[in-house]
Amino acid sequence: MNDSLRWSRLSVMNRCQIALIVALSTLPMAALAQEGGEATYKAVCAACHTAGVVNAPKLGDAKKWGPLIREGQAVLTAHGYVGIRGMPAKGGKPDLSIEDFADAVVYMVNNSGGKWSSPGSKTLAAIRAEIDKREKAIAAKARK
Numbered sequence: 001m002n003d004s005l006r007w008s009r010l011s012v013m014n015r016c017q018i019a020l021i022v023a024l025s026t027l028p029m030a031a032l033a034q035e036g037g038e039a040t041y042k043a044v045c046a047a048c049h050t051a052g053v054v055n056a057p058k059l060g061d062a063k064k065w066g067p068l069i070r071e072g073q074a075v076l077t078a079h080g081y082v083g084i085r086g087m088p089a090k091g092g093k094p095d096l097s098i099e100d101f102a103d104a105v106v107y108m109v110n111n112s113g114g115k116w117s118s119p120g121s122k123t124l125a126a127i128r129a130e131i132d133k134r135e136k137a138i139a140a141k142a143r144k
Contacts, residue, residue: 037107054086062113078130
């Protein structure tokens with residue numbers, strides 16, 4: 001049986017599913033992360049980062065985000081994940097994964113003057129190491 005005959009025997013639904021799978025597989029991973037980062041931003045981060053609550057840097061404010069962006073992706077993401085200044089850990093969502101949090105940070109940075117990518121395994125490892133370091137420093141300070 002040739003390929004065109006096989007294709008014609010597939011139901012319309014199967015053809016649509018195959019076309020969708022092919023289309024999604026060609027999307028750059030950064031685009032998928034951007035979408036996920038935006039969704040997390042809207043669900044978790046926007047309440048503070050849209051209005052600047054407790055001096056949170058507002059989305060799009062390159063002047064406020066600039067020094068934070070220069071700290072680097074691992075440091076900025078880890079500090080936010082653990083909580084810093086008026087920001088609660090994980091943006092106040094206890095079940096937020098490091099990956100989803102990191103993608104939300106990428107979304108905010110990229111809409112505020114930066115140009116970051118969704119973190120790969122090396123960057124995630126650096127973020128986790130920075131989280132451990134930060135949590136140990138917080139614990140040591142609390143013991144004093």
